[in-house]
Amino acid sequence: MMKKCLFLLLICGGFCLPVDAQDLPISQIMIDGEGWELLSEGHQFTEGPAVNHKGEVFFTDVPTSEIFKIALDGKVTLFSEQANQTAGLIFGADGKLYGTSIGGKAIVQFDNAGKPTAITEGVNCNDLVVLADGDVFFTDHVDGKIWHVSPDGKLKEVAAGIAFPNGVIAWPDQRQLVVSDMKGASLWNFVIAADGSLKHQQPYSTMQLPVGSTESGADGMTVDSIGRLYVCTTLGVQVFDTQGRLSGILSKPQRAFLSNVTFGGPEMNYLYATSKDKVYRRKLKTTGVRFTR
């Protein structure tokens, strides 16, 4: 019987085209009548939206070193005033909030009172991702490098030579890393080895550029549960499918710099966006992922 099945598979393999012909247009994730909704304003430069286990979203105002929390009811409260120009934020599988402190040149972990403790110091950092097993990867746009901090705190350079590595995220399976190049058109993919080193660097996706520009303006990224990649760029949120092909571009919430996005809300189906002085969200027909086991 199994042989027969294999035979059928072979026949189908001959006639059916690869599933690659299938496409994921952004119309599949957009909901009629659901656009960007303003959640918070009056800030200077918002960044680093990060979702906790409840679906609450934290964000930073980089110049003021403040971190705010958006509750599930939409209420915005101050979480920390000691962020020392933290730009990137993400919750680890341990439930702790991690950040990249530009002012402190450190990767930090915040306690429940909003007090940061450095886990790595003396680094140029921009954005970060924390995987379920505690591996931290962060971008260093000053030197064009990617760094890894192992769960036991060892710092190691794992990639170099990218013009302006800005956003960093992992695939939902946490086995491949993606880095956005703000000064170029490429999204760089890497295979993550067990020791945290990165292999097989590839410009897997090409972003659409504004007419007349060679720079994507790419910044923060997030992924959804089927593996779509969402990238903040000058042109809007560029959405890529699981083969690295551009699916489409969601409009920016306002005519201003778009720094970062993350999925949040109790059902993880709202895309939260930080853009200069404001924070927005919009409901989508998909759900985000947390890097848990």
Add this chain to the structure above:
Amino acid sequence: MRNLTHGIMAVLLLGCSSLLFAQSKYEYGPDSQPQEGVPQGEVTQYRWEKSKIFPGTQRDYWIYVPAQYDKSKPTSVMIFNDGGGYVRDNGHSRAPIVFDNLIAQGKMPVTIGIFINPGIIPAEQEGGKPRRNRSFEYDSLGDLYARFLIEELLPEIKKSYNLTESAEGRAICGLSSGGICAFTAAWERPDYFSKVVSYIGSFTNIRGGHVYPAVIRKTERKPIRVFLQEGSSDLDNLFGNWPLANEQMAAALKFAGYDYQFVMGTEGHSGRHGGTILPEILEWLWRDHPETLNANK
């Protein structure tokens, strides 16, 4: 277990029945069937994992060597993208059978077929999905895929086979993204590839390939011959409209004075029509090769 396998079979049949059993007006002719007395070539499967141009990729490939192959003679070569689909005797194109028949009839030169699958980049750690490299390799414009063939895979194959050194004896074929890939390889390296076959080619905006018709019109003609097959029921999606894109390609090739053929059928995104006419395509493609001319003197 028995029920489970039945279930699997049912799902497979449902998934494929429309393509498997649908009435198609495109039927396979005698040149796509094994013919008595026609010498059969040999197909051998290999694996390539050493690419530096596509680092970390793994892929299968097959080499078809015709019975008439003479290792003392430089031999023509034809590359097939998504090779696994072309090389199978029950696949959409049955290329080895077609080669056997056409070579025996002197309608094409003695030609080694190289059938290459796109790469995947496996995850290093457990539970990871592979990075599928097909779109990157096939849909991207530029010379990367041509260089992968010219600098990496063909030199490996040349260690064992006497392949021609002339562009006249090199063709490349593919369908869908593999179709635009075949065109791109020849467009970038017309010094190396002179013949292109595309079925249902993705000359659409998957990774910018929709620009070809405009670029062809404004670029000095290159010494490449192009066969395009397309179907009026083909895809219309976020990347573009396949029938219109292929019409545009054909019009641009005509405008720029290319030696081309364009066949518009009625199928959707399938290799069926192109597969059934592969004998005619190959005859047209190789019609003035010295070996073909000699055989028909």
